[in-house]
Structure formats: C-alpha cells, structure tokens
Amino acid sequence: MPPPVTFLWPQLLWLLLALPLLVALYIWLLHRKKKLALRYASLSIVKEAMGTGQRVRRHIPPLLLFLAIAAMLLAAARPLAVVTLPMQQDTIILAMDVSGSMRATDVLPTRLAAAQNAAKAFLAELPRNVRVGIVAFAGTASVVQAPTLNHDDLVAAIDRFQLQPGTAIGNGIVLSIATLFPDAGIDLEAMVNGSGNRRGVAIDEGAPGTGKRFTPVRPGSYNTGAIILLTDGQRTTGVDTMEAANMAADRGVRVYTVGVGTVDGETIGFQGWSMRVRLDEDTLKAIANDTQAEYFYAGSADSLKHVYETLRSRLAVEKKETEISALLALAAAVLAIAAAGLSLLWFNRIL
Numbered sequence: 001m002p003p004p005v006t007f008l009w010p011q012l013l014w015l016l017l018a019l020p021l022l023v024a025l026y027i028w029l030l031h032r033k034k035k036l037a038l039r040y041a042s043l044s045i046v047k048e049a050m051g052t053g054q055r056v057r058r059h060i061p062p063l064l065l066f067l068a069i070a071a072m073l074l075a076a077a078r079p080l081a082v083v084t085l086p087m088q089q090d091t092i093i094l095a096m097d098v099s100g101s102m103r104a105t106d107v108l109p110t111r112l113a114a115a116q117n118a119a120k121a122f123l124a125e126l127p128r129n130v131r132v133g134i135v136a137f138a139g140t141a142s143v144v145q146a147p148t149l150n151h152d153d154l155v156a157a158i159d160r161f162q163l164q165p166g167t168a169i170g171n172g173i174v175l176s177i178a179t180l181f182p183d184a185g186i187d188l189e190a191m192v193n194g195s196g197n198r199r200g201v202a203i204d205e206g207a208p209g210t211g212k213r214f215t216p217v218r219p220g221s222y223n224t225g226a227i228i229l230l231t232d233g234q235r236t237t238g239v240d241t242m243e244a245a246n247m248a249a250d251r252g253v254r255v256y257t258v259g260v261g262t263v264d265g266e267t268i269g270f271q272g273w274s275m276r277v278r279l280d281e282d283t284l285k286a287i288a289n290d291t292q293a294e295y296f297y298a299g300s301a302d303s304l305k306h307v308y309e310t311l312r313s314r315l316a317v318e319k320k321e322t323e324i325s326a327l328l329a330l331a332a333a334v335l336a337i338a339a340a341g342l343s344l345l346w347f348n349r350i351l
Helices: 010-038 043-057 060-076 111-125 151-159 169-180 188-192 241-250 281-290 301-316 325-347
Strands: 005-007 079-086 091-097 131-137 141-148 225-231 254-260 266-270 273-277 295-298 317-323
Touching: 005 010, 010 060, 060 325, 091 111, 091 141, 091 169, 111 151, 111 254, 111 301, 131 151, 131 169, 141 151, 141 169, 169 188, 169 225, 169 241, 225 281, 241 254, 241 281, 254 281, 254 301, 281 295, 295 301
Parallel strands: 091 131, 091 225, 225 254, 254 295
Antiparallel strands: 005 079, 079 317, 131 141, 266 273
C-alpha cells in the first residue's frame, strides 16, 4: 500500500524551514511595536483600549497568511496522494463461460441460468454511457455482441447462449482483449496454434503494416475498459489461462473474475458421459491478482447477483495516485484572500 502522500520534488520541502523564521520575525515585530506604544501611553491604557477580542483578532490575518504560505510551499513540492475518482470506464467486456460444466445445478437453477440472470441485472443498473460487449467461450471463443450502448441487444445476446463442449478460458480472455483493442492486430489463432510468443508480445504489435512494436504498461493502468470473466475456472483446452492473463496485465487491462459454482462441485452427465465439475478458485484468484483486479465468489444465485452489484460500485470509482498541487494552490489563494479581507474589514488595512 503506497504512503498517504508522496512528493515529486521533495527537496523543495526544505523551504518549509522558512516558516519558523517568519513566525519569529512576526513575534519580534509585535514586541517592537509594543515598545514604541509604551513611549506614548501606559501599558494598562493600551490593553484597555484594545480589549481581549481586539487582541485576538489582530493575530488571525497573519495566521491565515502563514497557512497560505505553507500551502504554497507544499504545492511547490508537487505532492501525490491516493484519491478516489470517478472511473472513466468506457467499455466493459463480459466474458461468459458457456461450456458443458455450466449446466451443473450446484447454483440453481443452473450455473448458466444464474449467470445469465445476474448479467442482465448488472446491465439494467449500468450507466447508459458505458459500452458493453459480450464474449462467449467454451472450446472456442466468439464475440456474440460487439460493444454497444443498446442494452436490448445485449440481453438478447445473453438469452441466445447455447452450451458447448470444452472450456478455453484463455481464448475468452484473449478475444476480450482483442475486442477492447480492435486495431492492435491481436491474432488469437496464432496463439492457439502456438506461433505467438508468450505474453502476446510478438503477435501483439499494432495493426499490420504500422511497424509499431507493442510495449507493456503497468498492470491495472488502463482506465477506459475492463473485462469481467465469469466461469468455473476449469480450463480444458485453448490458450494457457495465465498466459492470457499476463497478456491482459501487459496492456493494463483489469480482469475481474467471478467464480460460479461450488468448490466441491458435482457430477454431471450428458449424452452418455459424466464428469466431476469443481470451481477452480486458485486460477481465478491468480488472474485477478496478475491484472490488479479482484476475485468474487458466487456460490449461489443470490450471491452471484450480489457480486454484480459489487462490481458496479467497483467500476464506478477507482483509487488513483494523483498530483494535488492545484488543490493546495487553491487553498493557499483562499487563505491569502481571507487574510487580506479580514485585515481590511477589521483594521482598514491589508495586513
């Protein structure tokens, strides 16, 4: 966790040592003024003329001025603080598992039905200025709805889901990244066939013919898009899941993972075969950790709805290290104006 406040130019903080000198100068001037006053009147007469309230008032404008100077010196050192800001989340990709394991009933009525209902509830509360795209994955991945502001189209796409064999979680992540960055030249087929380097660097160099080489960025630094991955986490085919997560991290894309099902799981059967399907939380936690996002457990239909409600609040704001020099400069200006105004009001002079 970063410290509450850091400074880009900490060496300028030495200037704060001037403040005690200014205070000492102010006290010296008060004593000097008092001595001059005693030449013309006794101390008791001066005190009686001033009154207690007047003696307190005379120190308020200089105090405000000292605070203004302190704020200006701190602003000069360019402080950074972690503040909560509205997140500019222009595009969200819902990457949803439609593999056979999603027919399990450990989340009622089924994992898939519960996920569909929760996703539609999520869309209903999402701000209308946020585009949403939907990627469905099983043995392969496909964009079932390109990013759009039309929630009716998104709901219709969710209702069309059909269960398919296989679970290629990595493919779903890579295709979601490609949907967020349509001009990046990301080649999912090359990764599936093994012709791309790890972390997607060699195949992720920008649009073909541009000659631009992809340069990784800080994980979690991409603030205009995010991926919500909803799955039971058990990969059976396709791109390695953590390789795809690393690719998202290199682009700064957060991948929020939602684990559907129970850790114990259940045995499901279909067309003469049966298998045990369990929730792989370790993989989903690793994906979220690598991309500076969060993992959410959804062990029931109600908890799944709660997860999406929590995600809405997470995506609405973010904590970000931001320079606050302008705020300190504004505070300094307000304090200086207040000091001058009070001095003019009370003593008919500016300080």
